[in-house]
Amino acid sequence: MSLVRPFDKLPTLNSAVILLVGTDERRQQQLAEAILKEKKNFKINIHVATSLPLPAERDHVRPRIDLIAFMINMQSKHSLRNVEASLSHIDANFFLGKVCFLITGVGRMNHCSVEMNAVRKLGNLYCSPVLFCELDSEGIRVATAQRLLRMLQICAGHVPGVSALFFSSLMKSSIDE
Amino acid sequence: MDKQDELLKEAEKLAKHMLSYQHDLAPTITSNIVCSTDAKEELLDECEEIWRQMEECQSKLMLLGIETLPESDAQLSLLMMRVKALTAEYNQWQKRSPEIISTNPDVLVALGKEELQKVDHDLEMVLSTVQSKNKKLKEDMKREQQWLDEQQQLVDALDVTHEEMKNQVVQFSEKRALQELKSKMLKIRAYKEELLSALGEFLEEHFPLPEEDESAKKKKKSPAEEPTVQLVTLHEILERLINRLMSTPHEPYLTISDSFWPPYVELLLRYGIALRHAEDPSRIRLEAFHQ
Amino acid sequence: MEPLQRVEAASKALGKLAAHSAAAGGSVETGAASRLGAEAGEKLDLVTLFRLREQIKQQLMEYNTTVHSGEESIPDQAIEEKLFEAATEDLEREMEQAKVSFQNKTLVLQRIQLMDALRTKLRHNDSDSKLILETIKHITMLSTAILESQQQARELEEKLNEIKKRRFALKQAGEHKLLQIHTLKKKQKEELEGMEVGEMLKRICRNLQKETQMTTLIQNIFQSIIIGSKVNWAEDPVLKAIVLQLEKNVNCI
Numbered sequence: 064m065s066l067v068r069p070f071d072k073l074p075t076l077n078s079a080v081i082l083l084v085g086t087d088e089r090r091q092q093q094l095a096e097a098i099l100k101e102k103k104n105f106k107i108n109i110h111v112a113t114s115l116p117l118p119a120e121r122d123h124v125r126p127r128i129d130l131i132a133f134m135i136n137m138q139s140k141h142s143l144r145n146v147e148a149s150l151s152h153i154d155a156n157f158f159l160g161k162v163c164f165l166i167t168g169v170g171r172m173n174h175c176s177v178e179m180n181a182v183r184k185l186g187n188l189y190c191s192p193v194l195f196c197e198l199d200s201e202g203i204r205v206a207t208a209q210r211l212l213r214m215l216q217i218c219a220g221h222v223p224g225v226s227a228l229f230f231s232s233l234m235k236s237s238i239d240e
Numbered sequence: 241m242d243k244q245d246e247l248l249k250e251a252e253k254l255a256k257h258m259l260s261y262q263h264d265l266a267p268t269i270t271s272n273i274v275c276s277t278d279a280k281e282e283l284l285d286e287c288e289e290i291w292r293q294m295e296e297c298q299s300k301l302m303l304l305g306i307e308t309l310p311e312s313d314a315q316l317s318l319l320m321m322r323v324k325a326l327t328a329e330y331n332q333w334q335k336r337s338p339e340i341i342s343t344n345p346d347v348l349v350a351l352g353k354e355e356l357q358k359v360d361h362d363l364e365m366v367l368s369t370v371q372s373k374n375k376k377l378k379e380d381m382k383r384e385q386q387w388l389d390e391q392q393q394l395v396d397a398l399d400v401t402h403e404e405m406k407n408q409v410v411q412f413s414e415k416r417a418l419q420e421l422k423s424k425m426l427k428i429r430a431y432k433e434e435l436l437s438a439l440g441e442f443l444e445e446h447f448p449l450p451e452e453d454e455s456a457k458k459k460k461k462s463p464a465e466e467p468t469v470q471l472v473t474l475h476e477i478l479e480r481l482i483n484r485l486m487s488t489p490h491e492p493y494l495t496i497s498d499s500f501w502p503p504y505v506e507l508l509l510r511y512g513i514a515l516r517h518a519e520d521p522s523r524i525r526l527e528a529f530h531q
Numbered sequence: 532m533e534p535l536q537r538v539e540a541a542s543k544a545l546g547k548l549a550a551h552s553a554a555a556g557g558s559v560e561t562g563a564a565s566r567l568g569a570e571a572g573e574k575l576d577l578v579t580l581f582r583l584r585e586q587i588k589q590q591l592m593e594y595n596t597t598v599h600s601g602e603e604s605i606p607d608q609a610i611e612e613k614l615f616e617a618a619t620e621d622l623e624r625e626m627e628q629a630k631v632s633f634q635n636k637t638l639v640l641q642r643i644q645l646m647d648a649l650r651t652k653l654r655h656n657d658s659d660s661k662l663i664l665e666t667i668k669h670i671t672m673l674s675t676a677i678l679e680s681q682q683q684a685r686e687l688e689e690k691l692n693e694i695k696k697r698r699f700a701l702k703q704a705g706e707h708k709l710l711q712i713h714t715l716k717k718k719q720k721e722e723l724e725g726m727e728v729g730e731m732l733k734r735i736c737r738n739l740q741k742e743t744q745m746t747t748l749i750q751n752i753f754q755s756i757i758i759g760s761k762v763n764w765a766e767d768p769v770l771k772a773i774v775l776q777l778e779k780n781v782n783c784i
Contacts, residue, residue: 070301070597073294074590077583156597158318159325188315190322220590224634228325228596232623248639283580290587297594304601319615321600326622328599332592333629338636341581341644348648349659350577355645356666363673370680377687384694391701398708405715421735425742428781432746438773439753446760478752486745511759513752529751530744 067117068154069161072127078106079219080126081211084149085134086113086142090167090198094134097208105221107212115149129219130161132211135182137168137175143182150189160227161218162191165207167198192234279346440475447474450501472499474507481514481526492525493517746781753777 067082081098083091088111095109108126117125131153136142146164153162166182168175186193196207218227341348449471472480477500485492496505505524508514517523653660754777757764764770 070298070594073298077586155318155321159322188318190315190318220593221586223585223589224630226329226589226593226596228322228329229623229626229630232326232619236623248643279577280580283577283584287580287584287587290584290591294587294591294594297591297598300598301594304598316615319619323615323618323622324600324603325596326619326626327603328596329592330622330626330629331599332595333626333633336633338633338640341641345648345651347577347581348644349652351581352645352649352652353663353666354578356649356663356670360666360670360673363670363677367673367677367680370677370684374680374684374687377684377691381687381691381694384691384698388694388698388701391698391705395701395705395708398705398712402708402712402715405712405719408719418732418735421732421739425735425739428739428742428746431779431781432742432749435746435749435753439749439756442753442756442770442773446762482745482748482752485748486741507759511755513755513759526748526752530747 067115067128067131067152067157069129069156070127074129074219075106075126077221078108078126079129079215079221080108080110081215082110082112082128082131083134084112084115084131084146085136085165086139086145087134087136087167088113090136091134093204094165094198094208094211097204098212101205101208101212103212105216105219107215114145115152128161130163130211130215131157132163132165134165134167135177137166137177137179137182138171139168140176143177147185158189158191160191160229160231162189163211163214164191164193165198166193166195169195170197190231190235192231279342279344279350282342282344283347443473443475443478447504447507449473470499471501474501474504477504477508478513481524485526485528492528493520493523494525496522496524743781750777750779750781 083094085091091111095111098107098109110125110128133146133149134142135146164182164186169179182193194207194210197203198207214230216222217225217230220226341351481494484494505514509516509524512527514524514526517525649663653663754774757770757774762770764774
């Protein structure tokens with residue numbers, strides 16, 4: 064069992080790595096493609112997984128992970144439980160701004176089996192931003208990809224003067240408002 | 241404020257330094273690449289230094305070991321971690337003093353050029369935005385002006401209508417109506433007289449009374465023994481018919497009197513001027529030409 | 532580490548070559564240097580290097596934060612959630628202030644540096660500085676154009692507002708006038724209905740009607756007689772005039 068740590072390796076110059084964790088593989092693929100399509104001036108590596116912990120055999124090949132995005136589908140309690148289970152396999156240092164939650168499926172309120180409160184509590188507990196997005200709509204998918212890209216830049220330290228910690232404080236205060 | 245003064249003074253010193261650099265750096269034939277190499281080497285050296293420091297930190301972190309959140313009270317311990325991290329970062333920011341970009345003029349010039357180009361590009365975008373806004377404003381204004389003119393025309397037309405209506409009220413007066421009717425009446429009467437006289441002439445000329453019997457005349461002395469009836473002129477017949485029709489329109493029939501010369505009666509009937517009563521052949525009426 | 536090492540090696544080789552060929556002569560220099568540059572395989576202009584340097588600095592700062600946060604300790608009394616939240620807020624605020632102050636100073640300093648370097652470069656008066664001068668002139672031109680356009684925009688907006696105000700006023704005037712016309716019309720109608728047409732007027736009207744009818748009657752009778760008698764009226768000028776007159780519509784007199 065290996066734990067994902069934020070600083071277990073030195074960073075690769077001018078590149079960043081994002082890890083998408085979620086049960087819905089199709090949506091993960093779509094999001095990954097949208098992110099890759101965006102214009103950027105650094106190299107990006109997208110890793111996808113259904114749950115943590117990650118297989119230990121690939122540890123030495125894997126570059127260091129800058130941002131983990133957990134995807135929860137409001138219409139499936141299973142996805143929530145999966146994410147909750149995976150959260151315990153992360154080094155605590157990740158929660159200082161290198162984790163975020165992506166929530167899909169909020170559009171159809173009568174089909175939601177996950178409570179909105181549960182999701183909010185999760186965000187509060189782990190001091191990480193919660194982003195609501197309907198990944199089925201292309202416009203929102205592109206917008207979410209852009210947001211994630213920006214967050215990734217900050218988490219990988221590409222933006223001078225803005226650290227992941229500082230950014231998470233910003234996100235928190237804007238959400239509370 | 242002291243720090244800022246200090247820094248500004250430092251900056252001035254640097255600027256002076258760079259002036260003194262010039263004669264050191266400028267050989268006669270210098271291709272850009274040679275100059276840049278020096279600058280690049282400088283930057284690369286700096287990068288290497290920073291990288292080395294990172295490696296140090298890396299090894300320190302590996303020694304620190306893994307840290308997970310406890311199941312219970314996860315939020316509290318996370319908050320604690322946040323506070324510690326924030327404090328550490330804050331300390332770093334405090335210690336940090338403004339750094340100069342580089343002492344190498346080529347780097348500065350290159351960066352300066354890029355900055356200028358960025359400003360240029362941004363300004364171009366601003367200019368095009370403002371210009372397109374102006375264009376739209378002009379279009380809006382043209383349209384509004386058009387509407388204004390149309391509205392003005394409308395109001396002017398309404399004003400005219402109003403005025404006309406007001407004048408109409410003034411012109412209506414009973415006296416005028418009376419005058420008009422009177423004059424009309426006179427004209428029609430005059431015309432009627434004209435017609436009547438012309439008609440009389442015509443009838444006299446073309447439809448005179450038949451000659452009376454000489455004998456009838458002579459017998460005038462003896463009173464009423466089979467008196468021959470005096471014939472009336474066609475004119476007279478017509479007159480009687482007209483009066484009958486005009487005075488009693490509901491009962492326009494006239495009994496044919498003996499004074500009517502039968503051929504003339506036939507004539508009237510034949511010309512369509514008079515009509516016989518449907519049931520009583522001895523009664524005739526004038527055709528209602530006026531209706 | 533690989534790319535960085537490659538870059539380093541390439542530039543070191545470049546430097547050596549430059550030193551060699553400074554003695555040998557100019558043309559070899561450019562050729563070899565460009566080939567090596569291509570071999571290095573990365574776009575290595577100064578600006579990119581600078582950006583990378585800043586990037587690495589930021590990454591180092593994060594590392595330092597993590598390392599030092601482990602060294603921090605919190606007094607036991609303070610371990611209470613409410614205090615943590617307050618402490619967090621305080622820290623965030625102060626950090627932001629420190630950051631803003633630092634960034635402002637850096638900006639000022641760097642701008643001074645850049646501008647001075649550019650100014651010095653301009654004095655060289657070579658092709659590069661001509662380009663710089665061009666750009667600066669272009670910037671000034673753009674700025675003046677923007678100011679002009681802004682001024683124009685303000686004037687246009689004012690005029691537009693004027694027009695809109697006048698249109699509104701006109702609309703109101705129009706409505707008012709319409710209302711006036713409406714009331715006037717109502718009043719006229721009422722007057723008309725209420726007005727007692729004088730008895731004499733009525734009588735004259737009746738008489739007029741009678742005369743008109745009589746005249747029409749006579750006209751028609753005359754016409755029928757003339758036609759029926761088969762008189763050649765066209766030859767007699769008097770008759771002709773009369774016949775033509777008979778066509779007159781009495782109602783129109």
